[in-house]
Every structure is written in C-alpha cells, then in structure tokens.
Amino acid sequence: xxxxxxxxxxxxxxxxxxxxxxxxxxxxxxxxxxxxxxxxxxxxxxxxxxxxxxxxxxxxxxxxxxxxxxxxxxxxxxxxxxxxxxxxxxxxxxxxxxxxxxxxxxxxxxxxxxxxxxxxxxxxxxxxxxxxxxxxxxxxxxxxxxxxxxxxxxxxxxxxxxxxxxxxxxxxxxxxxxxxxxxxxxxxxxxxxxxxxxxxxxxxxxxxxxxxxxxxxxxxxxxxxxxxxxxxxxxxxxxxxxxxxxxxxxxxxxxxxxxxxxxxxxxxxxxxxxxxxxxxxxxxxxxxxxxxxxxxxxxxxxxxxxxxxxxxxxxxxxxxxxxxxxxxxxxxxxxxxxxxxxxxxxxxxxxxxxxxxxxxxxxxxxxxxxxxxxxxxxxxxxxxxxxxxxxxxxxxxxxxxxxxxxxxxxxxxxxxxxxxxxxxxxxxxxxxxxxxxxxxxxxxxxxxxxxxxxxxxxxxxxxxxxxxxxxxxxxxxxxxxxxxxxxxxxxxxxxxxxxx
Numbered sequence: 001x002x003x004x005x006x007x008x009x010x011x012x013x014x015x016x017x018x019x020x021x022x023x024x025x026x027x028x029x030x031x032x033x034x035x036x037x038x039x040x041x042x043x044x045x046x047x048x049x050x051x052x053x054x055x056x057x058x059x060x061x062x063x064x065x066x067x068x069x070x071x072x073x074x075x076x077x078x079x080x081x082x083x084x085x086x087x088x089x090x091x092x093x094x095x096x097x098x099x100x101x102x103x104x105x106x107x108x109x110x111x112x113x114x115x116x117x118x119x120x121x122x123x124x125x126x127x128x129x130x131x132x133x134x135x136x137x138x139x140x141x142x143x144x145x146x147x148x149x150x151x152x153x154x155x156x157x158x159x160x161x162x163x164x165x166x167x168x169x170x171x172x173x174x175x176x177x178x179x180x181x182x183x184x185x186x187x188x189x190x191x192x193x194x195x196x197x198x199x200x201x202x203x204x205x206x207x208x209x210x211x212x213x214x215x216x217x218x219x220x221x222x223x224x225x226x227x228x229x230x231x232x233x234x235x236x237x238x239x240x241x242x243x244x245x246x247x248x249x250x251x252x253x254x255x256x257x258x259x260x261x262x263x264x265x266x267x268x269x270x271x272x273x274x275x276x277x278x279x280x281x282x283x284x285x286x287x288x289x290x291x292x293x294x295x296x297x298x299x300x301x302x303x304x305x306x307x308x309x310x311x312x313x314x315x316x317x318x319x320x321x322x323x324x325x326x327x328x329x330x331x332x333x334x335x336x337x338x339x340x341x342x343x344x345x346x347x348x349x350x351x352x353x354x355x356x357x358x359x360x361x362x363x364x365x366x367x368x369x370x371x372x373x374x375x376x377x378x379x380x381x382x383x384x385x386x387x388x389x390x391x392x393x394x395x396x397x398x399x400x401x402x403x404x405x406x407x408x409x410x411x412x413x414x415x416x417x418x419x420x421x422x423x424x425x426x427x428x429x430x431x432x433x434x435x436x437x438x439x440x441x442x443x444x445x446x447x448x449x450x451x452x453x454x455x456x457x458x459x460x461x462x463x464x465x466x467x468x469x470x471x472x473x474x475x476x477x478x479x480x481x482x483x484x485x486x487x488x489x490x491x492x493x494x495x496x497x498x499x500x
Contacts (some may be wrong), residue, residue, distance in 0.1 A: 004289040005138060019068050021100050022081060026064045026122040031088045033060055042067055044084035044269060049074050050150035050168055058389035061452050112274070117166065117178070121204060125182060128196050129158035135188045142263030143226060145186045147219075148177050154259065169251075173215040179204065180219065187223050216384055219228070229262030232455065233491070234304035235288040237340075238266055239283055240311040240347065240495050249275050255286035256493050261303040264491050280324040283336065287326065305462070308340040309486075311495060313347045316419055318410040322348050323467060323480065337465040340457045343486035346423050350495050358426065362489040368402050374404035375450045375457075380418040380444065382408030391418055395425040403450050406432035407443040419485075430485040431461075433478060442478050443489060458486060463469065 031037040035057055042055040045067075052068045055063060071077035078101065110236025119124075135158075144152045150168060152161070157211050158181075165177040179201055186197035200222075205216040236258040244250035252273055256266035269289060287308070293305065309319045321341040325333040336342055351414060353359035369375055376403045380391065381430030396402055404422040406415035410432055431450060433442040452460050461484050 009228050014074065018078070018101070019065070019072065022068045022097075023061065024102055025097060026068070026085075029085075029089060031085075032064060037088065038063065039270065041084050042090050043081045044072060044087050046270075048074060048080035048083050048166055051151070052270065057273060071325050074169055074498070076167070079349060117176075117204065117208065120257070121200070121328050125162060125197075125200055126159045128193070128200060129162060129182075129185070131187060131193055132158045132287075133187060134190060135185060138260035139229065139262065140188060142260040142265045143188075143223070144181060145265040145267065146226070146263070147180055147184065147223065173219065174212055174328070175215050175219055179216070183216075183220055183223055184474050187226075221384070224268050230264070231262065231302070232304065232488075233258070233262055234307045234341075235259060235261050235290070235294050236266070236309060236491075237286055237306045238309045238311060238493055239286060240493070241279065241316060242313060243315070246318060251279065253279065253282045254288075254366070254495075255283075255289070257286075257290045259290075259294050264293075266493055268494070276319070277316075278478070280336075280360045282325065283324055284326050287336075287340075299490050305459070306339075307343060307458070308336060309343045311345045311347050311493065312349060312415060316484065317344055317346075317419065317485070320481075322433060322482070322484075334341070335465075335469060337462065338469060339464050342465075342486055343458065345485070345487045347495060348425050349487070350492060351497075353489065354494070356494065358424065359489060361426035362487075366397060366428045366489050368399060369429060369454050372400070373453055375454055376400050377403040377447060377450050378422070378427075379405045379447070380407065380408070380415055381443075382414055382418075388417055388421060389486065392421050392425070395422060395427070402427065402429060404430040405446045405450065406430065407438075408432070409434050409436055411436070417465060423485075423487075428487040428489065432483050433445060434481045434483050438478075438481065445478050446482075458484070 007324060015434050024034050029040050031301050038060070039055050039057075042053055044124065046053045048070065051074065053067060055067065057063065071081055074080070082094055082097050082101070085097050116356045137154075141152055141154060145408075147169070148165075148171070153164060156164065162181055168177045169193070170176055171180065182197050182201050185193045188202070189197065201216060202213075203227040205213045238256040238258070240254045240256075242252050244252065250273055252271055254271045255269045258264060258271070269286060272285075290306075312321075314328050321344065322337040323335040326336050326339070327333045349358055349362065353362060378391075378394065378398075380386070404419065404427050408414040410416045410419045414436070415432060419432075422430060429450070433446070441493065449460055449464070461479075461482060464479035464482060466479070468477035468482075471477045
C-alpha cells in the first residue's frame, strides 16, 4: 500500500487519478470557494491527521491541489479529507465524495493505518492503563509529541489516549503510535506497573514478528535516553511574522504553542494573512489557542511565566511587539506585556541555523552566557565615527561578549546594522530603546539591567514594563519602549518561508 492506495496497478497512477477526482470535486464546493470556510475545512482535516497542513490562499484550485497532495502523503489522508468534508458540508457531501472515491478505484473505507489490536489485547491494556496514577501528564504529552511528531489531544485518560492513537498512522519503524504511548507511560511509571505495561508491549511485538520486536527494543532504548525536564523552558507562544514579497502591506503570521513547561515541543498552527495594523488580532487569536492547551497542563513548581516570542525579520525588530494591545474584542485593551514575558527572536538566523549555518556559533555564545552567570555586554553608541568593521572585529575576537546594548533604535542607519552583525556572530541577548529620541539615561539603565544573572533578565524586563505602564511621564518610561532580543538556540521552530 502506498499513501493508502491499494490495488495491483502502479501506485503513482492510482494516486494521480485520485488527486484529480478530489480536486475537481472540492473546487466546486461552497466551503472551498469561500476562503474562510476553506480555512476551516483544511483545519478540520489537519486535526484529523494530527499534522499541520498549510492553507496558502492563492486560488481555490492551486490551494486544493496543494492540500490534497499534502494530505495523501499520510496513510489516513484520504479518510481525513472525507471526514472534514462531512463535518463542514454534511452527510450528503460525505456520501457523494465516498462514491467518487470508489468510482476512482480506491478503497472508500479508508481503514485505520495502524495494525489492529485484538479485543483481548485492548481489554488488557485498558485494565493496565486504568492503574496509571503518578504519571505527570505534561511530561507524558511532551514526550509523546517528541516521539510521534503529531498533535496529541490534552485532557484524556490514558485509555482514551490509547484509543485515539489507534487511529493514527503507523510510525516509520513499524510501531503503532498506541504502542509508543504504552512504552512512554511505562518509562514514567513506578517499577511494578512498568513491568506489566512492557510485558504487554513485548507480547504484541512477538506476535507481530521479529522486525517489530527489534523496532520495539530500539524505541525503548531511545525513550530511556530522553532528556529530563529543563527548568528554563516555559509554556510559550511563538509568533512568526513575515512580510509579503509583493511590495504590499500584507504580512503572513504563523504561531506555535509549547504547552508543557520543561520540554520544548511546540505545535504549529496555521498560516494567516493580515497586516501590521491588524497583527494584534492574530496574536490574540493565537493566545486563545495557547490558553486552551495550557489550561489542561498541570502547573510545575516554580515554572517560568508564560512567554510570547516574536520571530521577526530584521526589518521588523524595532516594531513595538511588547505593547500590542489585547482585548480588542472586549474593548478592554491592555498591552500584551502586562500578562506575558515578551521576547524578540531573529527569523533570518533561525532559518540559517536550520540549514547548518549559524547554529554552532550561536549555541557556543549562548552557553557562555548561561555558564558565566552574568552577561558581558558590548555597547553600540551610534555616534559619528563609530565603525561597523571594528564592531564586527571585536565580536569575532572576543567570544566572551554575550550581550549587546544599543543606544539607538534597531533601524537602518542607526543601530540595525550593528544588531545584525551581532546576531551573525551568535549573540542571543540584546536590548535597546526603540525611540529615535531616547534620553541618554536609557543606555545606563539597560547596562544595569543586563548586569543581572541571565535567567533573571526576562523577569526584570517584565517588571520594568509593568511599572512603566503606570507612569505618566512617558518620555522617561523606558519600559514602554524597551525591546529585548532573547533568542535561545535550543528552542528552534520549523520556520519555512511563508511567502514562497
């Protein structure tokens, strides 16, 4: 079977025919020609697959061709398309689509992709999972996301989660996701129950064959080697912003939610077109999605506050993200920084790092920052005669320089070129006053701010911002204009180009 398409004929031929049938059917449906409904349709299908699918909003036929091809890369992709069509357009639409699929020579039942468990096996594992009491659900969910690479629901009992994963396609090593759930649960459980859970996995693997037994052994070793919780990783919303490449005022926004503190397993949302003037609405929408996920996560002792991080191109780093106003729907508008720690991150560097460019240098400088206990700051004054080549040479020759302070905003011809140079040399911490007419005192305050232990800097910045909101002397309220680049190389996202 290839992409869920059985039959004796060549799989590519069957797949091409099926893609044509699906695209022709979908392109004449109201829920596809209406772009808002189409986004909902794609979202439903993505949820069913447990994998994000990008809806590019170019034109309906191109959108559907891209969507169908992406969905059919999964063995349950056909089932997800039919399911989503039925949800948004009703049972008649679902029935017509199934009939078309059958006429195309494809199995319309689209049975589950994972190997089946017998009734006896399901009954036994439900009984074992009912005894699970001490497993940290936040950690379990994070490890499941890491191992399976799919969006796993929150707030389920172990047995409910097992039943859900029985409908998710088999892993590349041949193991069903439900079995991986049992293994991770065993890893987190007390020894007595751990033995029972692993005995159940071993029995099923032996019945499935020698290759599955070997795959289970390898997966078990990989799970045993998983990292422990990192206290620096918080519940987090990451928002990526990218301007359109057509010279318009449009931007594209995508977000990721990291639900469980201690583990970096961000789950991607969809891509949304908007403008900078309407960015707050998209951020508020993304925060709502984050709140839904965070609500199901048990709180850890002394966990960091929730963070909102903006992954921005160089041209937007001086934009006021910390004071985007939430409450646009309720009318009670408040800056986002009153509730969350707000950080900036570099889009260009993150993309370069994922291509093998800047990651080692970036990580080395960040490790130096965390190990030293205090940042060694390098200050760009923005004065006449200050030379960028000397600035670069000093950064290259001194790896102990782990932070940058700009006395001028991150704008072209002022501080942006110095900041870009520092980012290229691996610096992950920077602060500046966004104003072009900032008082001389700002640089001194920023120097004192970055003299705190690195782990405390986001909290100090948050405190400064909150105090500034209560001050009437706006020109002296640095917290209202403070930009903080806090760019951790150990917390990457898959920031593919949205405008490509």
